[in-house]
Amino acid sequence: MFVVPALMRLSWSSWALWRGRRGEWERVPSTGQEEAPGCHGWHWPGPGTSNGAVLAKLQAPSPGSILVSETTDRDLQAAGAPEETAEPRAMVPSRRTWNLGATPSLLGLWRVGRAGEPQPAMARPAPASPAARPFPHTGPGRLRTGRGKDTPAGGDEDSGVHSAGRPALAQCRALSVDWAGPGSPHRLYLTVQVENLKEKLISQAQEVSRLRSELGGTDLEKHRDLLMVENERLRQEMRRCEAELQELRGKPGAACTGCEHSQESAQLRDKLSQLQLEVAENKGMLSELNLEVQQKTDRLAEVELRLKDCLAEKAQEEERLSRRLRDSHETIASLRAQSPPIKYVIKTVEVESSKTKQALSESQARNQHLQEQVAMQRQVLKEMEQQLQSSHQLTAQLRAQIAMYEAELERAHGQMLEEMQSLEEDKNRAIEEAFARAQVEMKAVHENLAGVRTNLLTLQPALRTLTNDYNGLKRQVRGFPLLLQEALKSVKAEIGQAIEEVSSNNQELLRKYRRELQLRKKCHNELVRLKGNIRVIARVRPVTKEDGEGPEATNAVTFDPDDDSIIHLLHKGKPVSFELDKVFSPRASQQDVFQEVQALITSCIDGFNVCIFAYGQTGAGKTYTMEGTPENPGINQRALQLLFSEVQEKASDWAYTITVSAAEIYNEALRDLLGQEPQEKLEIRLCPDGSGQLYVPGLTEFQVQSVDDINKVFEFGHTNRTTEFTNLNEHSSRSHALLIVMVRGVDCSTGLRTTGKLNLVDLAGSERVGKSGAEGSRLREAQHINKSLSALGDVIAALRSRQGHVPFRNSKLTYLLQDSLSGDSKTLMVVQVSPVEKNTSETLYSLKFAERVRSVELGPGSRRAELGSWSSQEHLEWEPACQTPQPAARAHSAPGSGSTSRPGSIRRKLQPSA
């Protein structure tokens, strides 16, 4: 880059030096239209020259007049070759800015003005603006020597110059007589040649710089950088592909033939194809770049060759010039040697004119001056040679740099090739892997396809069969409505028949069910009957704090561990045994007692009347057994609970209604415990419908649906009793309390109605108050109690002896319980026993009464004998004959055997009294 300015400086300085030394060069003003813009005329203002003599000087040049123009050697060549062209057309400077259409004439171009007298015709207007100037750096008055990169107007400047040949020496001779003079055309020609060479050097340097800039630094490096960036991108892309491949390899079942992997494989194939395309593009770009580099290299070599040629030509030209110079010197010497004619001439001239002598002396001086100039020019030439040498060195350096750049380019190219090779290998490897994987997947797909084909082949017969079946079914479907109608008809007939059968079966089953129900009832009834329609059980309460302490509070009751129907009583030191249906010790729970009762509850639901009453002296535990406590309820509560649960179990077939009434008999007066007026005495009457049923007008009846309702009823009755009597405990001991439960059922399927009545009776205390000498109200109470209890005994005795007349009306109690003590009714008497010594007399009488009741039922033969009427105190005053405890026979012993089976039985003891 620094070559061109250096050369330009060198060129300009040489001209400036030349002019500065001479101080005689002046610019020729541009003149007229013959001179194109940019043509600067310079003339040598020799003495005695005129405008009109310019052409004559050119045609017959004389010393002191010269034109230096910014022309090429071709211009000068054309100018110095009048024999070749009639008009000096080639004098037109070969700049493109010249108007080549207007061919200047020698007269216009080679006009020489006198010093200090510029010719208007030769004046050339200055460029309008710096931009209009072909070389802006060259101002007016400055000699412009560089041609720059301006294209020659003819387009064949270089070739034209060299091919057409430079002006021959003969031509120069023809143009100038004084070849050796300082202003001779020959010297001018040489000077111009030197300038042309300089220009060529500058041009070559510029060309070299341009090539260097084109080849080395900028574009190639940029391209190389671009390629490196592209390579880096391709590397990253390849690494990413490798990572993806690695990831695909790492995935389990990556070789499977799933759609996802196929898609990934396709994507990879696409990427690979893209990479291949990019590699191909890069290859193409690289080849283009290589081609360009090769072209640039060729051009560089061509320029170098041209430079060499120029140098060679320059050397030849210098040699030729030196040869010419020598020839000129020799010619001058030979001319000088030809002294006679010269002397003759001189003498002639001296003779002819002193003026000529003067001109000769001036010419000699001028010749001397030209010689000095030639010497100076030689010096300049030497300097220029040195400069040329330095430019050679620069050229060598540039070549070295170019070589270095080429090496670097080669290295980059090699690297790029290596990277391309590496990328190619990676690409091939990836392609191979992808291809292998694709092959595996394709193989699996083929296998699947083969399997599918096999299945298809095997399915085809099945498909045919199915098609046949389908067609058959289609035909069947077409006829299906008819078939359906027929089938429906037959099915309807079958269903009707089945319904009839089922209906008849149901009727039969219903009949059987009813029969079975009746049978069950009968069996149950028979079971109860076998157990005894009147069953007697005893329950001994435990010793309580109320019994006190001491000998009177000792236990006088014992039990047979092997027979739960025997109870032993130690009375006045003598043991007395009694046999009942069951004896419960003090350890027996309420549930144990209730288990003996629950069969009667079932009978009540079946439509039987049931009567359960507790008998015993005051404080023996009657109320506890019947009512119990809230925490441990007695027979009443449990019976009703069982009643509700049984009713709910049968709710699907039976609709039951349960009603409850509560009454009290005190001193033979019947009172409603649930009524609004509990003090009102009620009467027992026969139903007016003639059914023989009894009813109590005014007795309140509550319908209950749950145990809670029952509890409310009990609470209400208890409240009535409390309100009526201040000493409830005392009163309750002297009255009979009755809970009357009516169970009415309807068979939902048959409409059969059943009615069962459950009487739960807590009798008054049975102690012998009358024998103890009680008086007044106590006596009256005792009499009523004894009367009612005796009446109960009479009724029971009459029932078990199956007498035609049962004295129910002897007391309010038996009268009210009439329907529950007759017929198929079931009766259970619970004899409550106090275990302590002080109550043994009352216990003895209670047990006697119970045993009598039970024994009366047994033995039909003795029944009649026992059916005599009991006096009101008889059951209390009877003394057992058997003092020794004996095992008693069961209630269901064979009739007639009872009197003989057990010597100590009540019946036998009763016989004498009968």
Ligand SMILES: Nc1ncnc2c1ncn2[C@@H]1O[C@H](COP(=O)(O)OP(=O)(O)OP(=O)(O)O)[C@@H](O)[C@H]1O
């Ligand atoms: N089996 C038993 N277990 C525990 N305590 C009992 C038992 N039987 C009765 N008792 C208790 O004995 C006492 C008297 O009982 P209860 O009032 O039931 O006798 P009662 O025969 O009904 O008397 P009354 O004729 O005066 O009504 C009560 O405190 C009762 O709790």
